[in-house]
Amino acid sequence: MIKGKKILNILSLIIISTLIVGCGNSGSLKSKKEIRIGVTLYREDDVFISTISDNLEEIVKENESNYDFKIFLEFVDAKGSTLNQGNQIDKFINQDYDAICVNLVDRTAAATIIDKAKSADIPLIFFNREPVEEDMNRWNKVYYVGAQAEQSARLQADIVSEQWISNKELYDKNKDGIIQYVMLEGEPGHQDALIRTEYCIKSLNEKGIQLEKLADDSANWQSDQANSKMTQWIKEFGNNIEVVFSNNDVMALGAMYAINSNSDLIKKPIVVGIDGIKESMESIKAGEMTGTVISDANAQAEAIFDIAIDVAQGGSLENIGDMENGKYKKLPHTKVTIDNVDEYLK
Ligand code: GAL
Ligand code: CA
Secondary structure (H helix, E strand, C coil): CHHHHHHHHHHHHHHHHHHHHHHHHCCCCCCCCEEEEEEEECCCCCHHHHHHHHHHHHHHHHHHHHCCCEEEEEEEECCCCHHHHHHHHHHHHHCCCCEEEECCCCCCCCHHHHHHHHHHCCCEEEECCCCCHHHHCCCCCEEEEEECHHHHHHHHHHHHHHHHHHCHHHHCCCCCCCEEEEEEECCCCCHHHHHHHHHHHHHHHHCCCCEEEEEEEECCCCHHHHHHHHHHHHHHHHHHCCEEEECCHHHHHHHHHHHHHCCCCCCCCEEECCECCHHHHHHHHCCCCCEEEEECHHHHHHHHHHHHHHHHCCCCCCCCCCCECCCEEEECEEEEECCCHHHHHC
16 A cells, blocks of 8 residues: 555656646747857957857857757858848848847948848847847847946046056156046947947046046057057157056057057056956056956856847746846956956966
8 A cells, every 4th residue: 555655656756747847848938959049240350259259159068968959059250241241140041040149240230130030030139239229129039248338447447546546656657647648449339439438537537537638549449550559649649648548458458569669758657458358467467458357258158148049949038137128138347457367367
């Protein structure tokens, strides 16, 4: 009798667990053998973008065994051309991919892409280059993963104000109590470039620090362009430059190169970047760049992955926390100076 009851208990356990597992698989989620995700990059040679794509590849490898379907991830490089990118997206759509991740070449030109994906019912995850709000609202299966640009600017300002206040005799070269600065901006019209440029200055003003702009210009996120801009500014303003703000790290490294090559004309100013790439960490460690602000490429890649896998199965992002308006996921930053750089060089 006891034995019979035991068997009955085991049987009901099996039935219940089959039911639970069964529910998990059905519901609103499509069950698939393979999920195919297409990723188009505005430029594969952009250092920060390649960090995101490397992380994404790694995350897929690490997580594949957690799913009962295969994950196929394909990267394509638009090489800075909207035409290339349009063709790449058409191809993903024609091949019926389950989700498409788009790092837009032109962030103002998302409408056509969204309309095409909508008619094929393939969800879109934009990242790093944010479509304008009007376009984001064209369809409900459109998402964006990026960084908190205003926060990165404010952290960059914190690094500058801390250095300025504690080493004024070193950096206030003309002893007028005002920061004479140059600003290396990212690509014109890029949301991160616009917001970073505006808020680092605003934030310093709010701290009661006075600034005087000597020059600013776009170096399109690129090191060689920043090097030549900075070389020109050093020739023009020499040692009057007290702070170099850069919207990203590779431009800050380009400026550093110009400063080192012209050490007869300029003593080291405060130099700050954003992104937290390996080369800038090494530069901080070597006492060259003053600081950077990490834009967490791994967390951004994780968010892209989580959203893509969920929407590719027809999910509704219930398990993705901190989504603004159900569409936006913006990851926070961390600041890095000589005081904590060792943590990140490991
Ligand atoms: C920014 C990043 C830049 C560049 C750009 C590309 O967020 O700071 O280094 O990668 O994105 O869109
Ligand atoms: Ca000064």
